[in-house]
Amino acid sequence: MSTVHVWFVIGVVGLVTFLLRFAFIGLGDRLKEPEVLRRILRLVPPTVLTALVTSSLFLQEGKVPLTLRNPEYPAALIAGLVAWRTKNLLWTILSGMIALWLFRWL
């Protein structure tokens, strides 16, 4: 791909991405917030997070690999328990990483 093409991609994708991010934030005071929107938006963080967790753990290139012998699964489970007990980000990440190294080594 030539330099001009690369910068064209950077420019267009950069602009498009910014506009997606700006779409509602850009409305500012003109934003209307009906009750139903408020109820929808409250559900967004848990659903997005669960979708992110599920897709990053169980999807590979758009497919679900049918295996349970992945050391990431028990490590994720342990991290989930630590998250539930401690509600602490750092402990969760550290325990998950250490569990992964341990399960791979076993």
Added chain:
Amino acid sequence: MVSATLCMNTEVSRGAVWLEGATRVLPLLIGVFPFALIAGSTAISVGLTPWEAIGFSLFIFAGASQLAALELMGSHAPIYVVIVTAWIINLRMLIYSAAMAPHFRHLTLRWRSLVAYLLTDQAFVLASLRFEDEPRAPHKRYYYLGAAMGLWITWQIGSALGIVLGARIPQDWSLDFAIPLTFIALMVPALKDRVAVAASLSAGLSVLLLAWMPMNLGFIAAIAVGVVVGLLVEGGRS
């Protein structure tokens, strides 16, 4: 410390709120940094110049779409395919923008543009969890800025290092696993009532069932399913 004590009874200072955001984001950077290294080194490996690679991280600043665009460019896909793919992968930003908008509605256009430019998965999640706990928290923009700037700086430094060094962090360390761990750590406390659990379970299941949809569209559809189920459960209860 003195100023913090003095402010306690009146109002929290902007700096303190900024620092709170910057501190909260620190653990997340463990996962973001290796991801940035990969984004930088991939740009070089598909044949981009260092400046073009920096342009990617600076002007697009969205990891998953950067990697997808780079891989397509590396395999000589038509330009419109590259652009449409990146657009669809970033469609979720629209949802984040809607969720963030009420918190920043009174800011100037310049501030809102900055907030939008810095919007990422992680910034959205940290900010919405914090603001949900305390909707009238003072200086929300500084909390957001503290967290989002940490992510931005890490992303830029990480990609620059990836560009210069290539991906030198040994693969054996599996540091990329820190990203799902980050999301797990944030997901668990967000599941605070039956409605949230029902919405999340159906979104998680739908992500897998809709994996056949092209270009990450299943992700957006799964969130829609989760939200609808959540609304139904909520409606049935009241």
